[in-house]
Amino acid sequence: MIVLGFSGGPNAVHERGFELTVGSMHDAAAVLLKDGVVVAAIEQERLDRIKHSTKAPFDAMRFCLRQAGLRPADVDRLAFYGEEPFWDLLLRDYYLHHFEQPALVGARALLRFRLEEELGVPLAAGQPEFVPHHLAHGVSAAAMSGFDRSLVVTLDAQGDETSGAVFDARGAELETLATVPVGKSLGLFYLAVIQFLGFRLFDEYKVMGLAPYGDPLRFRDLFQRFYALAPDGQYSLDRTRVPALFEVCPPRRPWEEITQVHRDIAAALQRSLEDIVLHLLRHYRQKTGHRQLCLAGGVAHNCTLNGAILRSGLFDDVFVQPASHDAGCALGAALHVSAQAAGRRAPGPRLDHVYWGTDIGGAEEVEAALRPWQGFLEIERVEDASAAAAEMLARGMVLGWVQGRSEFGPRALGNRSIVADPRPAGNKDLINAMVKKREAFRPFAPSVLEERAHEFFDLPAGVSRLPFMVFTVDVRKDKRELLGAVTHADGSARIQTVSRLTNERYWRLIEAFGKLTGVPVILNTSFNNNAEPIVDSVRDAVVCFLTTGLHGLVVGDFVARKRDLPWTAYLALVPALPRHVALSETRRFRPAAGWSSSYGIASNAEGSRSRQLSAACFRLLSSVDGAAPLGELLAALGLPEDEQERLVGEVVELWSVRLLQLAPTGMR
Numbered sequence: 267m268i269v270l271g272f273s274g275g276p277n278a279v280h281e282r283g284f285e286l287t288v289g290s291m292h293d294a295a296a297v298l299l300k301d302g303v304v305v306a307a308i309e310q311e312r313l314d315r316i317k318h319s320t321k322a323p324f325d326a327m328r329f330c331l332r333q334a335g336l337r338p339a340d341v342d343r344l345a346f347y348g349e350e351p352f353w354d355l356l357l358r359d360y361y362l363h364h365f366e367q368p369a370l371v372g373a374r375a376l377l378r379f380r381l382e383e384e385l386g387v388p389l390a391a392g393q394p395e396f397v398p399h400h401l402a403h404g405v406s407a408a409a410m411s412g413f414d415r416s417l418v419v420t421l422d423a424q425g426d427e428t429s430g431a432v433f434d435a436r437g438a439e440l441e442t443l444a445t446v447p448v449g450k451s452l453g454l455f456y457l458a459v460i461q462f463l464g465f466r467l468f469d470e471y472k473v474m475g476l477a478p479y480g481d482p483l484r485f486r487d488l489f490q491r492f493y494a495l496a497p498d499g500q501y502s503l504d505r506t507r508v509p510a511l512f513e514v515c516p517p518r519r520p521w522e523e524i525t526q527v528h529r530d531i532a533a534a535l536q537r538s539l540e541d542i543v544l545h546l547l548r549h550y551r552q553k554t555g556h557r558q559l560c561l562a563g564g565v566a567h568n569c570t571l572n573g574a575i576l577r578s579g580l581f582d583d584v585f586v587q588p589a590s591h592d593a594g595c596a597l598g599a600a601l602h603v604s605a606q607a608a609g610r611r612a613p614g615p616r617l618d619h620v621y622w623g624t625d626i627g628g629a630e631e632v633e634a635a636l637r638p639w640q641g642f643l644e645i646e647r648v649e650d651a652s653a654a655a656a657e658m659l660a661r662g663m664v665l666g667w668v669q670g671r672s673e674f675g676p677r678a679l680g681n682r683s684i685v686a687d688p689r690p691a692g693n694k695d696l697i698n699a700m701v702k703k704r705e706a707f708r709p710f711a712p713s714v715l716e717e718r719a720h721e722f723f724d725l726p727a728g729v730s731r732l733p734f735m736v737f738t739v740d741v742r743k744d745k746r747e748l749l750g751a752v753t754h755a756d757g758s759a760r761i762q763t764v765s766r767l768t769n770e771r772y773w774r775l776i777e778a779f780g781k782l783t784g785v786p787v788i789l790n791t792s793f794n795n796n797a798e799p800i801v802d803s804v805r806d807a808v809v810c811f812l813t814t815g816l817h818g819l820v821v822g823d824f825v826a827r828k829r830d831l832p833w834t835a836y837l838a839l840v841p842a843l844p845r846h847v848a849l850s851e852t853r854r855f856r857p858a859a860g861w862s863s864s865y866g867i868a869s870n871a872e873g874s875r876s877r878q879l880s881a882a883c884f885r886l887l888s889s890v891d892g893a894a895p896l897g898e899l900l901a902a903l904g905l906p907e908d909e910q911e912r913l914v915g916e917v918v919e920l921w922s923v924r925l926l927q928l929a930p931t932g933m934r
Contacts (some may be wrong), residue, residue, distance in 0.1 A: 267607055270330065271297045271345040271600025272394075273592050274323045276357060276380050279314045279845045281321075281870070292318045295593035296326035297622075297674075298334055302604045302614065306333035307622035307674040309593045312802035315924060316846055316871040318468055319799075323596070324384045329624065338385035344394035345603040347402045347595035349426045350374060397599035399425030400563070401440060403590070406598030407560035409438035409605065411585035412616030416558040417550055421446065421543070421565035423453030425592070430563065432550055437613040438605045443550065450503045452539060452565050455492070458508045459535045463528050464518035473532045474570050475708040476524070478756035480533030485514065489534045493542060499549025501542050524707070539565075540574045547580055557582040562598070566590035566736070567676070569760050573738035576726055588620055588734035589675030597674075618733065619768040621681055623672030624802050632822035635804035638930035641835065642812055643819075643826040652771055655820045656778035659687050659788065663817035664697055666793050668807045669771050672800070677735045678792035679762060680713060680772030682800050682807075684816065686789040687779075688712050691750030693789060700815025703796045709760065711735055712752035713790040715776050716763040722749065722787055723761055735762045751789050762790060797875060797923040805929070813922040833914050837897030839928040841890050841917065846870050847925055849879075849887055867925050875923060882909065883916045887926070895931060 274294025294310035306329065311317055313325040331338060346353075353373035374396070378389050397405075403420035418433040418440060430446030448454070453470075460466075460473045491510055493503045511517075515527045547559070559581040566572065566586050576584050587594055605611070626632055629647070636645050648654040655665055664686045673679045684701060686693050688710075698704055714722060716731055724740040725732070732739070738758040746753045753759055766773040780786030792800045793807065795814055801807045804821055811819040812828065819826040829835075843849075850866045865884035868876035879887070882903065889899050896917065900910050920926035 267299075267301055267343070267604060268334075268336065268341050269299045269343045269345060269600045269604045269607070270327060270341045271299070271347070271596040271598070271603070272323045272327060273347040273596040273599070274310055275320045276322050276376060277320070278324060278384070279316070279321050291320045291592070293592040294319050294321055294323040294326065295589075295596040295674075296323045296330050297597045297600045298330035298336075299600045299604050300334065302601070302608060302610065304597070304622055306330040307597060307620070308624065308672070308802075309674070309799070311799040312623065312672060314846065315798055315806075315844065316869065317799050319871065321846075321871075322380060322384070327385070333625075338387040343603050343607060344381065344389065345596075345599035346377060346394045346396050347399055347592065347599045348373075348396060349398045350396040352426045353396070395603050397595075397602045399595060400428055400431040400445070401602065402595040402598035403562040403587075404431060404433045404435070404440050404560070404598065405438055405602045405605075406589070406594045407562040407585060407587040408433070408435040408440060409598075409601045409613050410587060410617040411558070411560050412613055413437075413558040413560065413583070413585065414613070415556055416560050416585075417547075417554050417556040417581075418560040418562075419547065419550070420561070420563040421452050422563035422592075423451055423457060424448050425595075429453060430565075432546070434554055434556075435560065437611045438601065439611045443554075450501065452503075452542060453563075455503055455505055455508075456535065456539060456565075458505045459511070459531065462508060462511050462517050463531060464520045464522060466520075470564075471567065472705060472708060474536060474568055475754070476529055476532040476705075477536035477570065478533070478754055478758070479707060480526070480529035480531070482530075482533040482537035484530040485534040486537065488514065489538045493538060495542070495545045499546045499553075501545060503542075524705075536570060539568065540571050543571060544574065544578060544580075547575065547578075551580050559584045560587070561585070562587040562590045562594060564591050569736050569738050570758070572736055573758065576729070576737055576739075582728065585616070586734070586736040588617070588677065588736055590736075591676065593675065618765070620674040620679065620734070621671040621769070622674045625671045626668060626804055626822055629823050632804060632824055636808070636821065636824060636826065638933050639808050639812075641838065641930070642829055642831065643808070644829055646825045647823055648825055651820055651823050651825070652774035653778045654825055655685070655775050656782055658818055658825075659685060659779055660782040662687060662690075664693070664700065666801075666807055666811050666816050666819040666821075667772075667775070668793065668801065668804065668819070668821045670769075672802050675734075677762075678790065678800055679733070679735065680764060680769050680790065682793045682802070683790045684793050685713075685775070686751065687783075688749050688752045688787045688789040689783070689785060693751040697789075697791065701795055702791070707755075709754040710752050710789050710791050711760040711762060712749065712787045713762045713764050713772070713776060715773065715780065715786040716765045718780075718786050719761065719763045721745075723759065730763070731765070732761050732763050733765065733768070735760050737761065748785065749787060752787070795922070805933070809921075809928075813918075833911050836914050836918060836928070837900065838895055838931065840893065840895050840931055840933075841887070841899070842892040842927045842929070843887070843890060844869070844924070844927055849884060851884065867920065869925065875925060877920060877923070877925060880913070880916060882913055886913060886917070896928070
């Protein structure tokens with residue numbers, strides 16, 4: 267039984283789609299199961315290079331089929347992450363003009379049309395199958411938890427006109443105990459407050475990182491105007507009262523300084539979220555008697571909340587689905603349809619890894635991918651990449667580390683990571699300056715050998731494995747100064763324990779670093795800059811390496827370092843516009859000055875990046891065909907050398923924010 271689950275919107279990468287609204291679509295993904303076992307899974311963003319991509323996951327679907335050695339015709343069932351009536355309403359108005367036949371009105375017909383068009387095969391009757399949003403979230407956790415019986419709670423902003431659900435689970439079979447209406451959405455409540463603080467959708471994790479710098483009690487009384495706890499795990503929530511925050515400060519604009527007032531608001535918000543969720547959990551823990559808990563939905567990415575639940579003692583074991591956002595719904599939808607088709611209720615074994623994405627291949631494949639860049643890189647094959655990287659880390663270098671198959675979900679778990687020494691506190695500022703360009707208050711995470719985690723971190727009784735970076739735990743007090751780069755302001759850390767059984771090469775890197783330094787812990791953050799998703803391919807890794815300040819790149823068995831090159835070296839690269847990026851020219855007439863033009867480049871993706879262009883750069887990019895090198899295009903403009911150098915700098919800047927692609931001749 268081959269089941270392909272998917273999430274996302276109907277628009278292809280090159281098409282401008284819906285304006286992104288909470289509860290509609292984001293984090294598109296595809297997951298392929300063979301007889302209920304995950305064979306391949308990847309988020310669309312890793313392939314189309316659009317953060318939180320809302321696009322139809324056609325690239326992700328094709329990847330999953332290739333990885334499994336299958337054709338579209340081999341798929342038995344297709345599973346989509348939503349209720350059909352909800353998607354009928356959402357899609358009909360937008361896509362109605364594409365169809366004249368009344369039979370094609372509705373989500374199923376529209377999705378069938380796009381899938382058959384893209385995959386090139388007719389779908390069987392009844393396909394795709396619709397799985398309610400929160401059921402997909404819930405099954406994604408319950409079926410992967412290894413629990414025979416469990417309480418399952420899903421919480422997010424909105425999906426299928428609800429914002430959460432509580433289930434009683436027997437293996438992968440879920441019975442609904444309660445649903446959370448949108449009016450009580452914790453995700454939307456959190457979003458409303460962070461917008462007051464100058465943040466936006468998908469910035470929730472930033473405010474979670476800001477909260478430990480604040481006092482949660484300072485505005486506790488104010489926040490208790492926004493919600494109230496009631497018997498039987500119930501609560502009321504009134505987002506319309508959030509403007510009461512005007513009483514303590516005006517709304518912060520994104521570029522303004524973060525003050526202590528903002529930190530204290532963030533702390534009060536985090537404490538309020540924890541109070542409400544723990545209140546709900548206490549009731550359903552008592553009602554069901556379950557000692558095992560499964561969590562999914564976007565709120566389950568709040569690792570501080572998860573840590574509070576883990577420490578609460580309410581449950582003997584807590585499983586948080588590591589792709590708890592909407593990408594995980596592709597997994598849950600596929601698991602649900604597969605289990606229904608097979609009549610299977612029992613869960614599979616406990617999930618121990620999510621290395622389901624793109625494989626960089628063996629040494630020959632990696633070398634072939636690196637070779638075209640040898641004009642920019644010094645490339646060396648090493649006998650033991652883990653030992654070589656550990657020695658570089660011990661000397662203070664910050665590295666890109668790319669191995670094996672990429673991770674499914676939002677966390678880099680040792681196969682697409684930036685790694686560094688966790689000891690010097692200054693490494694936080696160093697990495698932010700050279701790569702991330704992000705807020706200084708945000709913490710970095712530690713990866714630690716599973717068997718030695720208790721030496722450095724306070725793990726709750728009975729807990730020895732936390733492999734997915736979904737929980738914060740306290741760093742042991744006597745280790746906090748030692749682990750200065752990964753210990754947060756409140757003494758906590760978002761931990762990843764690493765097992766030799768699930769990722770031996772990464773385990774050996776940490777072990778080798780431990781032998782050199784006495785500390786079997788490394789700093790691990792996602793391998794990307796602030797303009798792109800986590801790198802997926804060797805090419806993505808090289809591009810990120812060349813456009814950031816990283817000291818070295820370790821890919822498979824190869825170590826790469828940058829060559830010191832003049833600006834003219836870029837003339838050999840071939841520019842191309844990404845599929846989702848377009849140029850624009852705006853003409854304006856002013857009576858005193860006449861007509862004038864301004865030029866720009868922008869992505870069609872929701873929350874898109876854009877840049878103003880010089881007239882010369884616009885002319886240059888207008889001639890890009892994906893085949894001619896930059897030097898040839900530049901020569902056609904007939905510019906003096908100093909202007910050429912300036913223009914190359916402008917092009918490289920566009921490359922660094924991923925609004926332009928540059929690649930060696932012949933590379934697609």
